[in-house]
Amino acid sequence: MSEQIKKFMYINRRAPYGTIYAWESLEVVLIGAAFDQDVHVAFIDDGVYQLLKGQDTSAVDMKNFSPTYQALGDYDVTKLYVEKESLEERGLTLEDLMPLTYEDEDDDWAEKDSIRLMSRAELADIMDEQDILFSF
Amino acid sequence: MTTLHTVNKSPFEKSSMDSCLAYAKQGSSVLLYEDAIYGAIKGTAVADKVAAMGGVNFYVLGPDLKARGVSEDKVVDGIGIVDYAEFVTLAAENDKVQAWV
Amino acid sequence: MKFAIQVNEGPYQHQAADSAYQFTKAVLEAGHEIMRVFFYHDGVNNGTNLTTPPQDDRNIVNRWSELGKKHDLDLVVCVAAAQRRGIVDEGEMKRNGKSAQNIADGFRISGLGQLVEAGIQSDRLVVFGD
Numbered sequence A: 001m002s003e004q005i006k007k008f009m010y011i012n013r014r015a016p017y018g019t020i021y022a023w024e025s026l027e028v029v030l031i032g033a034a035f036d037q038d039v040h041v042a043f044i045d046d047g048v049y050q051l052l053k054g055q056d057t058s059a060v061d062m063k064n065f066s067p068t069y070q071a072l073g074d075y076d077v078t079k080l081y082v083e084k085e086s087l088e089e090r091g092l093t094l095e096d097l098m099p100l101t102y103e104d105e106d107d108d109w110a111e112k113d114s115i116r117l118m119s120r121a122e123l124a125d126i127m128d129e130q131d132i133l134f135s136f
Numbered sequence B: 001m002t003t004l005h006t007v008n009k010s011p012f013e014k015s016s017m018d019s020c021l022a023y024a025k026q027g028s029s030v031l032l033y034e035d036a037i038y039g040a041i042k043g044t045a046v047a048d049k050v051a052a053m054g055g056v057n058f059y060v061l062g063p064d065l066k067a068r069g070v071s072e073d074k075v076v077d078g079i080g081i082v083d084y085a086e087f088v089t090l091a092a093e094n095d096k097v098q099a100w101v
Numbered sequence C: 001m002k003f004a005i006q007v008n009e010g011p012y013q014h015q016a017a018d019s020a021y022q023f024t025k026a027v028l029e030a031g032h033e034i035m036r037v038f039f040y041h042d043g044v045n046n047g048t049n050l051t052t053p054p055q056d057d058r059n060i061v062n063r064w065s066e067l068g069k070k071h072d073l074d075l076v077v078c079v080a081a082a083q084r085r086g087i088v089d090e091g092e093m094k095r096n097g098k099s100a101q102n103i104a105d106g107f108r109i110s111g112l113g114q115l116v117e118a119g120i121q122s123d124r125l126v127v128f129g130d
Helices: A021-035 A045-051 A066-075 A084-089 A120-128 B016-023 B034-040 B047-051 B062-067 B084-093 C016-029 C041-047 C060-071 C079-085 C090-095 C113-121
Strands: A007-012 A038-043 A080-083 A101-104 A110-113 A115-118 A132-135 B003-007 B029-032 B057-061 B080-082 B096-099 C002-007 C033-039 C075-078 C107-110 C124-128
Touching (some): A007 A021, A007 A045, A045 A066, A080 A120, A084 A115, A115 A120, A132 B096, A132 C113, B003 B016, B003 B084, B016 B047, B029 B084, B034 B062, B057 B084, C002 C016, C002 C041, C016 C033, C016 C041, C016 C060, C033 C060, C041 C079, C041 C107, C060 C107, C075 C079, C079 C107
Parallel strands (some): A007 A132, A080 A115, C033 C075, C075 C107
C-alpha cells in the first residue's frame, strides 16, 4: 500500500437489536479490516450493551450477530475500547461482557484480551489522536 | 489535534450532547444543529452546562434556529451563530469532525 | 480540501438527509472537493427513484441527482444496506431475480469498501445521522 496508514476509530454508542446501527457498524469494521489501517473500535454509552454475554435472539426471530465480535481478532482488529464510566452507569463490569481475544503474532501467538477498559479521560485522549472517526 | 464535534439531538430528549461535552477537549469546537439548537438557548436547564465548558468554542447553526422560530437573541452569550458556509470552514479548520449521532 | 460525506438516514424522516445536502452544497460553493457521498443504513433510501413527495415539498432524491450531475459527484449507495431495504440497480435486479430496478439518476450501488476508502482518501469525513 502506497498510501499512509491512518488511525481509524469506529464509535459505537447504540444498543443492539433495537436498531440496526450496531450490526451494520460491525459490518464496516469487518470490511475495513482488509484496508490495513490502524483500527480502533470504541464502545461507549449504550454501545457497551453490544458486547454483553449470552445474547439469544431465538425468541424474537432476529439474527444474533454477537458471535461475530469474536471473529474480530482474526481480522487483526484487536483494539476494542470499552468506556469504564458507561459500564458503571449501567451496573455492568467486564465480567458481564463476552471475552474477546486475539493471538499476538509479535509475542509468540500468545492469546491476549482485545477488550481494553478505559476511563472516559483516557478514551478522550485516544480519540484525540485519531485521523478519522466513523459514527453510526 | 483539534476536533469539531457536531451534535444534532435535543439535550432534553437524548444524551448525545452530554456525551459530547464529556469528550470535548480544551481548544475543540462544538456545533449544535438540527434539534440540538435547543441546547444553545438562554435560561434552560442545560445552558449552565455549556457555560461551564471553559476553553471549548460553541457554535449553533443559524438556519436551524430560524426554521424552529428561535431568534438569535435567545442564544447563550458566547455561542457563535454560523451558517452552512461557516460550518464547512469549521470542519476544514479543525483536524477532524466527530459526529455525536 | 477533499471531503467525504456519510449519510446514515433516509429522506423526510430525519433532517440528516437535508443537512447532509446543505453541507455538501456549501462544501462545493466554498471551492472544496466532494470525493464521495456514501449512503448507509436507511440513508440508502436517498437513492430510490420511486420517491414521490407532494408538489409543494422539496424532492430530496432529485435534489441529490441534480447536484450530482452538476458537480459530477460520486453518490454511492451501500449494496448490503440497499439489498435489505429494496434499493436495486439493473445488475442487482438481474442477479436477485427482481421485477424492477429503482436506483435514482446519478447514484451507483457499491460495497462498504467505498466508505472505508473514502475515509482513507479524504481529508475530512463528515457524518450525518439520527
